[in-house]
Amino acid sequence: MLDVAITNYVALSATIFFIGVAGVLLRRNPLIMLMSIELMWNAANLLFLAFSRMWTNDAGHVFAFLVITVAAAEAAIGLAIVVIVFRNAQNVDVDEVASLRG
Amino acid sequence: MIHHVMGVDGTYPLLVAIWLLPLAGAILCWAFGPRLGKLAGPLGSAAVGIAFVLTVLSWGAGTQTAGGALGAHQSLISWLPGFDLGLLLDPLSLLWTAIICGVGFLIHVYSIGYMAGDRAFARFFAYLNFFVFAMLTLVLSDNFVGLLVGWGLVGLASYFLIGFWFEKPSAVAAARKAFVLNVVGDVGIMFAVFAVAALAGSVAFGDVFAKSGGFGTPALLAICVALFIGAAAKSAQIPLHTWLPDAMEGPTPVSALIHAATMVTAGVYLIARCAPLWSKSPDAQLLVGAIGGLTALVGAILGTAQWDIKRILAYSTMSQIGYMIMGVGVGAYEGGVAHFFTHAFFKAQLFLGSGLVIHALGDEQDVRKMGGLRKKLPFAFVAMVTGVLAICGIPGFSGFFSKDRVIQGALEHGHPWLYAVGILTAGITAYYMCRMLFVAFLGDYRGDVDPSDLGMRHPELAGTPFAADGHDEGGHHEHAPAWYMNVPVGLLVVPTVLAGWLMFGGENSPWSRFFAGQFPHATLPAAAIPELATTGIVLAVVLAGIAVAYARYATVTATSGAVARLRDESIRMPAVLTNLFYFDAAIDLLFVRPAQLLGTIFGRLLDPHVIDGGVRDVAAAARWLGALARSFQTGLLRAYALFIVFGALAFIAYYALAGGAR
Numbered sequence: 001m002l003d004v005a006i007t008n009y010v011a012l013s014a015t016i017f018f019i020g021v022a023g024v025l026l027r028r029n030p031l032i033m034l035m036s037i038e039l040m041w042n043a044a045n046l047l048f049l050a051f052s053r054m055w056t057n058d059a060g061h062v063f064a065f066l067v068i069t070v071a072a073a074e075a076a077i078g079l080a081i082v083v084i085v086f087r088n089a090q091n092v093d094v095d096e097v098a099s100l101r102g
Numbered sequence: 103m104i105h106h107v108m109g110v111d112g113t114y115p116l117l118v119a120i121w122l123l124p125l126a127g128a129i130l131c132w133a134f135g136p137r138l139g140k141l142a143g144p145l146g147s148a149a150v151g152i153a154f155v156l157t158v159l160s161w162g163a164g165t166q167t168a169g170g171a172l173g174a175h176q177s178l179i180s181w182l183p184g185f186d187l188g189l190l191l192d193p194l195s196l197l198w199t200a201i202i203c204g205v206g207f208l209i210h211v212y213s214i215g216y217m218a219g220d221r222a223f224a225r226f227f228a229y230l231n232f233f234v235f236a237m238l239t240l241v242l243s244d245n246f247v248g249l250l251v252g253w254g255l256v257g258l259a260s261y262f263l264i265g266f267w268f269e270k271p272s273a274v275a276a277a278r279k280a281f282v283l284n285v286v287g288d289v290g291i292m293f294a295v296f297a298v299a300a301l302a303g304s305v306a307f308g309d310v311f312a313k314s315g316g317f318g319t320p321a322l323l324a325i326c327v328a329l330f331i332g333a334a335a336k337s338a339q340i341p342l343h344t345w346l347p348d349a350m351e352g353p354t355p356v357s358a359l360i361h362a363a364t365m366v367t368a369g370v371y372l373i374a375r376c377a378p379l380w381s382k383s384p385d386a387q388l389l390v391g392a393i394g395g396l397t398a399l400v401g402a403i404l405g406t407a408q409w410d411i412k413r414i415l416a417y418s419t420m421s422q423i424g425y426m427i428m429g430v431g432v433g434a435y436e437g438g439v440a441h442f443f444t445h446a447f448f449k450a451q452l453f454l455g456s457g458l459v460i461h462a463l464g465d466e467q468d469v470r471k472m473g474g475l476r477k478k479l480p481f482a483f484v485a486m487v488t489g490v491l492a493i494c495g496i497p498g499f500s501g502f503f504s505k506d507r508v509i510q511g512a513l514e515h516g517h518p519w520l521y522a523v524g525i526l527t528a529g530i531t532a533y534y535m536c537r538m539l540f541v542a543f544l545g546d547y548r549g550d551v552d553p554s555d556l557g558m559r560h561p562e563l564a565g566t567p568f569a570a571d572g573h574d575e576g577g578h579h580e581h582a583p584a585w586y587m588n589v590p591v592g593l594l595v596v597p598t599v600l601a602g603w604l605m606f607g608g609e610n611s612p613w614s615r616f617f618a619g620q621f622p623h624a625t626l627p628a629a630a631i632p633e634l635a636t637t638g639i640v641l642a643v644v645l646a647g648i649a650v651a652y653a654r655y656a657t658v659t660a661t662s663g664a665v666a667r668l669r670d671e672s673i674r675m676p677a678v679l680t681n682l683f684y685f686d687a688a689i690d691l692l693f694v695r696p697a698q699l700l701g702t703i704f705g706r707l708l709d710p711h712v713i714d715g716g717v718r719d720v721a722a723a724a725r726w727l728g729a730l731a732r733s734f735q736t737g738l739l740r741a742y743a744l745f746i747v748f749g750a751l752a753f754i755a756y757y758a759l760a761g762g763a764r
Contacts, residue, residue: 024743033739094739101737 009050017043028093030082034075041071114163114174116156117189120199121238123153128231135224143214146227150210150234154203157196164196165616171308172619175244185305190244193620197439198241198364198371201446205363206234208590212454213355215587216461226266230359233259237364241371246295246305249372253291253332256365257284263360264352276348283345287335291372294328297321311378319383326379326386329372330393337369338420339397339427344686346420350412354460357412358453362419363446370423370442373430374621381433381622390431391512395523398424400683402530406537407679409558409672410467411456414538418493419449421531425508428520434511435621440605440613441508444500447597448492454591455485459542461587463549469538470556470668474547483543485591490539492598494532494644497637503602510636514629521636528640532647537655541668545661555665557672608633 016039023036045064052060086092127149131142138145163174173192180186191199210230217226236259240252258281265277299305301321302313314322333339338346349361360366373380373390380386401421408414422445429438459475459482460467476483492499495506509524548556605613631639654660660667681687734745 021747025740025747028740097739098737101735 006054013043013046028095030092030094034078114176117176117191120153120156121242123149124231124234128228131224131228138224142224142227146231147210150203151207154207157199157203164191165193187248188244189242193617195241202237202364205446205450209355209359212587212590215584216355229262250291250295254288260360263356264349266352273351276351280345280349283342284335287332290328290331294325297325314379322383323385326383330390333369333372337366337423339393343420347413347416350416354457358450362449362453367442370426374435374439377435377621391428391520394424394428394431395520398527399523402527405534409470411469412467415452429508429511432512432515432517436617437507437511441504444504444601447601448489451594451598452489455482458482469542471549472542473545476543488595488598490535493535500602503605506637510633514626525640525643529643529647532644533651536648536651540655544656545664557669
């Protein structure tokens with residue numbers, strides 16, 4: 001690998017992460033929101049790998065696999081919820097699904 | 103007689119039987135009332151009747167002096183270490199027990215007739231038996247604690263019986279009033295018990311009286327006053343007397359048993375029982391004697407202004423108990439107790455006689471609506487005449503002997519003023535009792551005269567006779583008295599006439615010998631007026647009273663113009679008398695109103711603003727917090743996501759700053 005300064009990895013990761021945050025906060029389509037969440041997972045994975053490389057410690061790789069597994073499970077549940085919401089409400093606008101309002 | 107030796111060593115089981123028999127009767131009538139039906143009357147009567155027989159059988163045990171102590175004693179339980187409770191039968195409690203069970207039995211039998219047809223027949227006998235049990239607890243206890251328990255139970259029994267017809271609001275109010283005033287007395291006695299237990303280390307009468315010499319004058323006076331508050335409440339002494347006339351709301355046998363013959367004399371018993379305390383406290387003697395005399399006089403004066411036959415008798419009871427209290431108060435214990443003894447007979451006689459009249463007239467109690475009953479109810483007339491002659495103190499009748507003993511006793515113990523009050527009261531008594539007799543029994547029957555023509559202005563009665571209550575399911579028809587109503591009245595005539603002869607003969611009379619060793623004896627200087635002269639003076643005053651009553655109500659002109667006369671008297675009755683000397687108003691002003699004011703303060707200010715207010719503030723705070731938390735629950739997914747972001751940023755900021763500091 002080329003010697004890229006660790007600060008670049010951190011900056012890239014933060015950028016991806018906040019793109020994901022902005023996607024979750026600003027988009028009303030649950031599919032887009034799930035994709036944005038994937039962005040945040042992967043921003044975290046990038047950091048794990050970068051620091052793993054920096055400290056030459058393989059634990060970061062293990063954590064990245066763990067994150068991928070959890071992200072897959074999360075996507076499965078999230079998509080299932082989206083399907084059920086669509087069946088019940090005939091649309092998938094998250095702002096319309098607000099029956100938990102106190 | 104085997105009983106002569108029983109009870110000396112502290113075991114006298116017969117006493118327990120006497121004590122508990124009425125309780126057993128009460129429980130049976132209470133528990134099985136509906137199934138017993140008509141049998142409840144004979145059952146209740148039998149319980150008291152057997153107790154009376156056992157009392158008579160115990161006569162020897164109660165008067166024995168073997169073993170150094172007077173009477174028979176039965177230990178019951180050890181309440182606390184050093185505080186043993188038991189029963190004591192000495193001449194004083196023997197006399198009371200005999201009257202309670204004897205007169206009580208006659209009144210039970212009478213009630214079978216009087217209460218026949220009442221839907222709560224069994225309940226009535228349960229209450230009557232319970233009352234007898236409570237009264238026996240009071241008089242048979244050998245200690246102050248048992249006395250206090252009996253004192254309270256008697257008040258409760260009285261409450262039950264006055265309010266027996268509880269669908270009448272006036273009866274309920276009267277019952278409540280009697281109970282509250284009696285509790286005032288209970289509290290007085292309670293403090294006396296505390297003081298006695300603290301000073302003597304015991305509550306048994308014998309121990310306390312033996313040690314009472316060391317109490318000191320102020321403590322003795324305080325104990326006597328506290329005891330007298332109890333006595334005054336129970337015995338209707340001024341100013342705690344106002345419940346007694348109202349208590350006439352109960353059935354007439356109740357008035358005869360409780361509010362004439364037995365319960366109201368509990369105060370007399372208490373003072374006679376505590377004679378060793380009183381004899382050591384001249385101040386207490388003066389106080390009690392004066393209040394007794396005042397009550398005798400006030401009761402008699404109020405008796406002249408009443409129209410309800412039972413209220414006339416109620417005020418006469420109050421007045422006669424005033425005599426008794428005056429007697430035992432000044433130290434003439436034998437005299438005061440003697441008047442209790444004769445009064446129990448003639449007052450029960452008068453009440454039961456009035457009950458015959460009331461029963462026969464379909465619950466009419468106003469003497470103005472009576473008249474001419476001599477011919478209609480000759481038996482009741484004879485009964486009432488003997489009772490009136492006895493209460494007036496006509497020589498030979500029972501009241502003559504006992505009343506003179508009290509009046510002479512007041513003089514002998516150095517109270518000339520009370521002596522004068524006693525003589526004056528005797529005259530007034532003769533007047534109002536004869537007034538009742540003449541108005542109700544002479545002349546023509548006035549039951550069909552319009553009430554307003556008789557000056558009856560009471561809103562409850564005016565124009566609607568017989569509408570005052572509705573306890574009798576069969577309606578208010580006139581009844582012929584049953585034989586079991588007449589027989590007790592007839593039996594009471596005997597002691598009403600003859601009981602006084604027991605007191606004939608001064609120091610050597612059976613009466614004085616019976617009580618030898620019971621009361622402390624003081625050596626007194628000879629009275630300024632000899633007993634025979636007192637008798638003459640009293641008799642002259644009494645005859646004057648009768649003469650005035652005769653002139654006003656019994657002459658031919660008086661009876662022929664009775665309607666107009668009674669109307670005149672009703673309308674011109676002085677306000678001070680119709681308002682009963684404003685005792686009720688004064689009690690209302692001094693105690694009821696301040697209590698209500700206190701209640702208002704608590705009800706309007708303290709309770710809603712402090713207690714309820716505190717609770718409400720807590721609730722309001724919880725509701726406000728809830729509203730605040732609810733405002734975050736928008737239901738919008740993206741809002742929750744934003745909160746998570748803020749939370750995460752907060753964590754990051756915290757660790758970034760804190761980490762920098764570390």
